[in-house]
Amino acid sequence: MRFIRKRPYILFILPGFILYTAFVIYPLFSAMSISLYEWTGIGPKKFVGLANFVTLFFNPRISEMFWNALKNNFFYVLAELGIIMPLQILLAYLIFLRIKGYRIFQTLIFLPCVISTAVIGFFIMIVFDPNFGILNSLLKSIGLGQFQSGWFGDPDLAFPLFIVVATWVGIGYGMMLFIANLKGIPEQIIEASIIDGAGGVQRFFRVILPQLWPSLTNIIVLDTIWGLTIFDIPFIIGGPQGGVNNSLDFMNIFFYRYAFGNSYGGETAMGFGASISVVLFGLVLIVSIIQIKFLRNIRVEY
Amino acid sequence: MAEGKNVFVITKRERRIRLVYSIFLSLYCSIVVFLIFITFLGSFKTKSDLVRNTLGFPREFTLDSYKTLIFEDNFLRIFLNSTILTVLSIAGIVFISSLTAYGLSRFKFKYADTLQTYFLLGLMFPIQLGILPIFIMMRKLNMINNLFGMVLLYSANMSFPVFIFSVFFRTLPYALYEAAKVDGAGEFTIYFRIMLPLSKPVIATIALLSTITVWNDFYLPLVFLTKDNLRTVTLGVYRYMSNFLANWHLIFSAASLSLIPIIILFGFFSRNIISGITSGSLKQ
Amino acid sequence: MPNKIWRLVFVIGLVLLVLQLGVAGAKEGKIVLRMWEHTPQFEDSTKALIKAFEAKYPNIKIELEIKTPDQYNTLLNTVIQAGDAPDIFWQNGTKTTDLANIVKMGGAMDLTGKIDLSGYDKMATDILYINGRLYQTPGASIDTRAVYYNKDIFAKYGIAVPETLSEMEKICETLVAKGVTPISFGAKLSWNILFLFEPVLAAVSPDWLDEAAAGKAKLSDPRLLQVFKKFEEWADKGFFGRNYLGVDEGAMLLNFSKGNTAMCITGSWNAETFTKNNPDLNLGAFQMPMENGGRVMVVTYSTGYCGYAKTRHPEEVLKFLRFATTREAQQIVVETQGNVPGLQGLKAKNELIQSIGTADRQVESFYNILGFWPKEGKNPRKIWEEDSIKWVSGKLTAEEFIARLEDAIDYSKMK
Missing domain, CATH: 3.40.190.10 (Periplasmic binding protein-like II)
Structure with a gap:
């Protein structure tokens, strides 16, 4: 008892630790061991050592897909941190400032996050379908028929367009987190800056942003993890094959395609699929540990 | 707008800039309004009207697809399932993850940082990967086709809420804790009486974000709620989607039905949610 | 939200849950x-x-x-x-x-x-x-594939159901000239490519299919390449319209259902879907005609x-x-x-299904054949699933694609 009384945190952490370890960590790690086997998902397993990893890196057809998916993940993370996150901060700040109509904006910007992915997929179809979608019909009816496009069917256009859609769907999530954090900034600090005569933009960079920094670093870590493990939106747009010419292929879709086949069935290779997710896991872990170490050491001067 | 006190004195120039933002955001927001409007409109069309005239106004209003949903496919029951599941899961998630995060972030001990990372691991895998071991465990616990089992699973996936809670708890003033300690309050008393009430904004945020996760989750209910009378809304919608062409008049109305509670929640209670977030804003 | 509301919601939830548990488990022996x-x-x-x-x-x-x-x-x-x-x-x-x-x-x-x-x-x-x-x-x-057609569009342009493959091509050319997309196609999933490719293959080179199914013909056979080329030719001539890349099955079927295209080549199981989705659609169906006449049908049970x-x-x-x-x-x-009956004594539901089930020759499915003799550790069907889209989009040539498929087949297993 004394042991625990000296370490009260044990009682706080233990229930969660047990639950989390049993239902999240244990299943995932026991499934990771499958990566050393050749296994279709059912039936006997055959131990193959590191053969799955060799295939992943050295089979020309497969490794091409692997690097392509990784590249897409990388660019998506860049877009998240470089485009989506600044927009989220901006929106959160505007709502925090209570610009005209902020309540309704907050609700409507957030709404796409709440709509189930199946319905989002449906929206994407009625807007972007090249044959009867709203966008092409609209372009035609206003006499801009030459700008009609295959949209997601055009491998060069698919990725940028995906970024736009992903932004539209996901922007409200981070925005909410930033709003909650902005509300935590003591008012005196802001009032002091007003007395100093700082203008809107200046105030944002000199007062608000440094105050936001601690939570910002954490959201960078989360965004990176999410960016590297993204699945839902590219899946509903590009399907298990990862879009035309793998333009919307991501690591988790690549994993899914091998581990579970595609709609209508298809052939599966659970063991190989597991090896993909092991590589992905290693990558995410390393990146996030570096980020956590690195970002914690940065202090914003002001 | 007259609502709320504006804490900031603003210049004329700034006011103009804000107006530009407002106009721009109105345009942006009209996209989602338009899409939802089309969905609602479509839900009142007959099947063949919907095929030919997908986006226009209905030629005749019909409630047929709603009737099918509610009376044949038992959509109200499905609705109830989702509601129960979401409410209980939120309670579970908030309770267990705030407790864990508090332990992780308020006390200084040797492996605190490592543990913090450990609780993040769950975000780094596709959940599909571990489904077989989870299933075997759930079966042993007799938790298949059991809403409590689902609540347990959702609460166990605590990586994200633990992370957010931890960040927040680190910002709570330590002086309060010390003062209570001097007064002789126990650790749990401090937690429940002092720390949790201070955490309203973050609790509201987590509750909100988890509601989305649970309400929209497709995979876990698919695996663990196999009985027809335990289906959730997302499963219901997905089932129509996977036989898209034959059912698509039902998709419009099912999507509309699934949107209604969300719009109510945000439209009518957004004032409360925001004030919930604000009321806890910290004064150091 | 104020505490009271949360509490209320929670209690309601709990009550509902208990009620629900009470309802379940009523069985009558x-x-x-x-x-x-x-x-x-x-x-x-x-x-x-x-x-x-x-x-x-x-x-x-x-x-x-x-x-x-x-x-x-x-x-x-x-x-x-x-x-x-x-x-x-x-x-x-x-x-x-x-x-x-x-x-x-x-x-x-x-x-x-x-x-x-x-x-x-x-x-x-x-x-x-x-x-x-x-x-x-x-x-x-x-389970076969069929050419569904919109009778109204055919009637409007005075088109009759084709009796030979070249008639089929002529029809498509006529439609393209009139500004109508002949065939609704969506290439998001490899399956929809397959269900269009197989009937073309069956019509152009039915002999190759028979021989391959019996283990007597290879993928490198020029007759197969000819089929891939034919498919590419159709695409180039605009028979599938301009936009089919990235289009999913639902959108592809819907586009035909809406009366935007004259034909749609897809699985027999979709006959009922079309009728259900749009009862006003004047729907007909036939099996692909071969070069020298006669119809051919891909059969899987x-x-x-x-x-x-x-x-x-x-x-x-x-x-x-x-x-x-x-x-x-x-x-x-x-x-x-609304299936095509494959057992003697069963009746087809209607004329439409009857016409889907009518052909002079039956052939094996290409996808099935791909899986007959896989090389150890390789999977030709998986390669079809992954790379057929790249072929349709033009990233892979027909020759490269066939070579990839063939690379995964072990001909020594053939008897």
Whole structure:
């Protein structure tokens, strides 16, 4: 008892630790061991050592897909941190400032996050379908028929367009987190800056942003993890094959395609699929540990 | 707008800039309004009207697809399932993850940082990967086709809420804790009486974000709620989607039905949610 | 939100939960069997089948659970390995590798000698055996592909149903000239490419298909390349319209359903979907005509159900499986599903289905053939699934694509 009384945190952490370890960590790690086997998902397993990893890196057809998916993940993370996150901060700040109509904006910007992915997929179809979608019909009816496009069917256009859609769907999530954090900034600090005569933009960079920094670093870590493990939106747009010419292929879709086949069935290779997710896991872990170490050491001067 | 006190004195120039933002955001927001409007409109069309005239106004209003949903496919029951599941899961998630995060972030001990990372691991895998071991465990616990089992699973996936809670708890003033300690309050008393009430904004945020996760989750209910009378809304919608062409008049109305509670929640209670977030804003 | 509201919501939730638990678990002393079906598309027919069965055996109740096709096999594998599988479940015979694996795991009941297969076509029953033992019931429907056409559009431009392949091409050219997209196509999933490619293959080189199925022709055969080239030619001439890349099956079918295109080449199982979706569509169908006339049809047989090896009610499961094999049961399925009947004595639901089932020649599916002789550790079907889109989009040439497929085939396994 004394042991625990000296370490009260044990009682706080233990229930969660047990639950989390049993239902999240244990299943995932026991499934990771499958990566050393050749296994279709059912039936006997055959131990193959590191053969799955060799295939992943050295089979020309497969490794091409692997690097392509990784590249897409990388660019998506860049877009998240470089485009989506600044927009989220901006929106959160505007709502925090209570610009005209902020309540309704907050609700409507957030709404796409709440709509189930199946319905989002449906929206994407009625807007972007090249044959009867709203966008092409609209372009035609206003006499801009030459700008009609295959949209997601055009491998060069698919990725940028995906970024736009992903932004539209996901922007409200981070925005909410930033709003909650902005509300935590003591008012005196802001009032002091007003007395100093700082203008809107200046105030944002000199007062608000440094105050936001601690939570910002954490959201960078989360965004990176999410960016590297993204699945839902590219899946509903590009399907298990990862879009035309793998333009919307991501690591988790690549994993899914091998581990579970595609709609209508298809052939599966659970063991190989597991090896993909092991590589992905290693990558995410390393990146996030570096980020956590690195970002914690940065202090914003002001 | 007259609502709320504006804490900031603003210049004329700034006011103009804000107006530009407002106009721009109105345009942006009209996209989602338009899409939802089309969905609602479509839900009142007959099947063949919907095929030919997908986006226009209905030629005749019909409630047929709603009737099918509610009376044949038992959509109200499905609705109830989702509601129960979401409410209980939120309670579970908030309770267990705030407790864990508090332990992780308020006390200084040797492996605190490592543990913090450990609780993040769950975000780094596709959940599909571990489904077989989870299933075997759930079966042993007799938790298949059991809403409590689902609540347990959702609460166990605590990586994200633990992370957010931890960040927040680190910002709570330590002086309060010390003062209570001097007064002789126990650790749990401090937690429940002092720390949790201070955490309203973050609790509201987590509750909100988890509601989305649970309400929209497709995979876990698919695996663990196999009985027809335990289906959730997302499963219901997905089932129509996977036989898209034959059912698509039902998709419009099912999507509309699934949107209604969300719009109510945000439209009518957004004032409360925001004030919930604000009321806890910290004064150091 | 104020505390009170939260509390209220929580209490309501709890009350509802308790109520719900009370409702469940009311049974009337019947034997209950659990059954899994893999797609909502078969919901109506499976329910009709169960209804007929329960009417015949009133002491047995079947609880049907319908999954979605993309998750079905994963879920089934999971529950079999966890020892908690449904008593009866759908499987696809040797058309996919799943049944063989389930058998290896000891998941499927050995039905050898317990089911009366008389009257069934050999092609329909061959796919039910693993290592010479019977593991599932047959289906009496032919899953084929068909050319659906919009009769109104054909009538408007004075077009008749083509009798030869060149007539078919001429029709498409006429339509393109009139500004109508001839064939609705969506290339998001490899399957929709397959269901369009196979009829073209069957019409251009039926001999190659027969020989390949018998293990006597290779993929490098110039006759196969010719088919790929023909497909590319059709695409270049605009027979599939301008936009088909990235379009999914739903949008492809809908585009035809809306009357935007004259034809749609897809699975026979979609006949009912078209009619259901748009009852006003003046729908006709035919099988692809060959170069020198005569129609050809890709035939794969549908399949039925397996019994779970560890079921607690083997007798009742057998009763159901036997019932599902009878002509009476198959007629129910064929009729509610709008399938092409593949068993003598079964009637097609209507004229449309009748015309889908009419052909002068039957050939094997290309996808099936791809899986006959895989190289150790390689999987030609998987390569088709992944790379067919790259071929259609032009990233891979026909020659490169065929070479990739061939690289995964072990010809020495052919007999």
